[in-house]
Amino acid sequence: MAKGIISWIDRRFPLTAIIKHELTEYPTPRNLSYWWNFGFLAGFVLVLQILTGIFLAMHYKPDASMAFDSLQTIMRDVNYGWLLRYLHSTGASAFFIVIYVHMARTLYYGSYRAPRELLWWTGQVLLLSIMASAFMGYLLPWGQMSYWGAGVITNLFGATPFIGEAVVLWLRGDFAVGDATLTRFFALHYLFPFLVAGMVVIHLVSLHTVKSSNPSGINLEDKDNIPFHPYYTSKDGFGLGVYLIIFCWFVFFAPNTFIEAVNNNPANPLVTPPHIVPEWYFLPFYAILRSIPDLLGGVVAMVMSLLLFAVLPFADRSTIPGGARYRPIYRVTFFLFIADIFVLGYLGAQAPTGYVVPMGQVATFLYFATFFILPIVSKREDKWLRARLPQELLAQFDRTNALAKGQNKGDAP
Amino acid sequence: MSDSKSMDKPLDCPERRNFLEKATAVVGGVGVAGASWPFINSMNPSADVLENAISEVDLKVIEVGQSQTVSWEGKPVFVVHRTPAQIAAMQASKGGPDPQEDTARTQQPEWLVVVGLCTHLGCVPTRDNEGWLCPCHGSRYDNSGRILHGPAPANLPVPPYKIVSSETIIIGVA
Numbered sequence: 029m030a031k032g033i034i035s036w037i038d039r040r041f042p043l044t045a046i047i048k049h050e051l052t053e054y055p056t057p058r059n060l061s062y063w064w065n066f067g068f069l070a071g072f073v074l075v076l077q078i079l080t081g082i083f084l085a086m087h088y089k090p091d092a093s094m095a096f097d098s099l100q101t102i103m104r105d106v107n108y109g110w111l112l113r114y115l116h117s118t119g120a121s122a123f124f125i126v127i128y129v130h131m132a133r134t135l136y137y138g139s140y141r142a143p144r145e146l147l148w149w150t151g152q153v154l155l156l157s158i159m160a161s162a163f164m165g166y167l168l169p170w171g172q173m174s175y176w177g178a179g180v181i182t183n184l185f186g187a188t189p190f191i192g193e194a195v196v197l198w199l200r201g202d203f204a205v206g207d208a209t210l211t212r213f214f215a216l217h218y219l220f221p222f223l224v225a226g227m228v229v230i231h232l233v234s235l236h237t238v239k240s241s242n243p244s245g246i247n248l249e250d251k252d253n254i255p256f257h258p259y260y261t262s263k264d265g266f267g268l269g270v271y272l273i274i275f276c277w278f279v280f281f282a283p284n285t286f287i288e289a290v291n292n293n294p295a296n297p298l299v300t301p302p303h304i305v306p307e308w309y310f311l312p313f314y315a316i317l318r319s320i321p322d323l324l325g326g327v328v329a330m331v332m333s334l335l336l337f338a339v340l341p342f343a344d345r346s347t348i349p350g351g352a353r354y355r356p357i358y359r360v361t362f363f364l365f366i367a368d369i370f371v372l373g374y375l376g377a378q379a380p381t382g383y384v385v386p387m388g389q390v391a392t393f394l395y396f397a398t399f400f401i402l403p404i405v406s407k408r409e410d411k412w413l414r415a416r417l418p419q420e421l422l423a424q425f426d427r428t429n430a431l432a433k434g435q436n437k438g439d440a441p
Numbered sequence: 442m443s444d445s446k447s448m449d450k451p452l453d454c455p456e457r458r459n460f461l462e463k464a465t466a467v468v469g470g471v472g473v474a475g476a477s478w479p480f481i482n483s484m485n486p487s488a489d490v491l492e493n494a495i496s497e498v499d500l501k502v503i504e505v506g507q508s509q510t511v512s513w514e515g516k517p518v519f520v521v522h523r524t525p526a527q528i529a530a531m532q533a534s535k536g537g538p539d540p541q542e543d544t545a546r547t548q549q550p551e552w553l554v555v556v557g558l559c560t561h562l563g564c565v566p567t568r569d570n571e572g573w574l575c576p577c578h579g580s581r582y583d584n585s586g587r588i589l590h591g592p593a594p595a596n597l598p599v600p601p602y603k604i605v606s607s608e609t610i611i612i613g614v615a
Contacts, residue, residue, distance in 0.1 A: 176564065180577070183563040198481075202490050203514030204558075212484065298510055298517045298557075300564040302576045318578070323561070323594060380578050380592075 055253035057242035065267035066130035080116040090214035092207035095170035114283040124309035138351025139241035145341040161220040164213040171291030187324040245350015311376030319392040346406040357409040495613035517557035536587030555586035555597035
């Protein structure tokens with residue numbers, strides 16, 4: 029019976045072929061470590077965010093006079109409303125942790141390198157969309173930090189030359205953040221995750237075209253690949269279990285870790301809280317914004333700090349495949365860069381007085397310097413390594429690189 | 442065959458086709474741009490929001506040396522009843538990085554009316570005897586609302602207002 033139904037479908041839609049091609053027979057490197065779990069985890073968090081979000085929207089009221097109170101209703105009166113809300117608010121932070129680890133893995137193992145440039149860039153578009161969704165979602169509780177956070181960030185668009193004021197007015201639909209702003213943020217916060225889901229499909233199509241990278245940095249031969257199912261469905265499943273233990277600990281025992289206490293006060297347009305901080309996942313970029321004394325310059329620097337990741341496939345000029353594992357100088361650069369991001373994150377949470385300002389400027393300089401010295405560092409490291417590695421290994425690297433480039437130019441002989 | 446060939450000849454005119462393609466693209470582009478305007482403009486402030494652009498302030502309740510925060514366009518506006526000492530000090534100075542005469546910022550020297558949003562990123566500065574201090578990034582304003590130091594690039598803006606009597610001002614009309 030089931031067989032009959034499936035073959036009925038298969039004559040009209042390639043169901044079995046898709047499952048075979050993308051899952052049960054999809055070739056995956058056999059040497060993937062647990063660092064390769066985080067893409068799947070990001071997908072899981074997205075689904076959970078969309079689910080909890082839809083159910084929250086059934087009780088939430090996107091109106092400046094009702095939003096804050098509707099949140100209290102969700103927390104106190106709605107059956108399991110507290111659970112939906114804490115899953116959603118904790119999920120936002122979890123999303124960024126998972127994605128930042130996913131990106132750090134990409135940087136460490138050089139997964140962004142040819143032929144995976146498009147995969148990397150679609151991932152960046154995903155990051156920017158998720159940041160936009162998170163920012164708009166943060167206004168919805170209509171607490172003090174929600175209100176003033178949205179006020180400060182929409183103000184950044186005032187730095188647009190000539191039409192800044194009109195742009196801010198248009199974005200807010202009011203002279204200050206108000207009811208119009210809240211309602212449109214809600215509409216877009218509901219829309220964006222579905223755009224993100226669509227972009228995830230593009231990200232995955234791109235992944236399944238170039239296949240997964242692996243810790244060695246070398247594209248494996250067919251005999252070194254194993255089918256995704258059951259090997260990586262089980263590995264992802266185990267990783268999901270570990271993730272859920274940590275995630276649920278926060279949801280059930282420390283749900284306010286990622287919620288600013290001051291956001292439990294309703295939004296008040298006439299009083300600013302004494303210390304405004306963005307959500308933790310924006311802190312490094314906020315620190316970069318504040319480090320430039322000029323508003324327009326700060327905004328440009330902040331935007332560039334995210335967009336510059338796009339140049340990495342070209343900035344990394346090494347001919348040694350992969351990333352930090354077999355490239356000591358690249359490895360040092362990687363860890364310094366990550367340390368610098370942590371320093372920026374710490375500084376972004378501090379009031380900008382005393383040592384915070386000059387230290388932020390040094391950390392900002394180092395952040396951008398990393399992108400600009402990478403072409404030189406990778407080239408010199410390449411020379412240094414080539415003088416020391418055995419000839420037959422170098423010949424194999426050159427074959428791998430030629431193959432990666434050949435895939436770029438299509439299948440021309 | 443020869444029939445269709447003679448009919449194809451006048452139709453197969455690349456210049457005409459190129460022109461039509463370009464004209465279609467231009468007209469279509471203008472049409473799409475025009476059709477998108479209602480959507481874009483719907484996000485601008487609506488009539489009921491624009492309604493909030495006029496606020497009346499009762500001056501009787503503000504004693505000398507006091508400041509009151511009123512709402513105009515949904516934004517805080519500081520209305521300060523300045524003391525003679527403050528007026529003298531402010532008229533003697535030109536402010537800081539964005540120099541301006543105090544007389545150019547007031548209609549009557551005892552009343553200072555400024556929009557209470559820091560010109561840096563829009564936080565509400567807190568009042569003290571020297572003027573205002575922004576809690577977000579430490580911008581310091583004097584008793585004329587002029588920036589003295591800090592990241593803010595400009596003085597607190599003076600909104601359009603009219604002193605209609607000794608007891609009332611209307612903010613939002615010049």
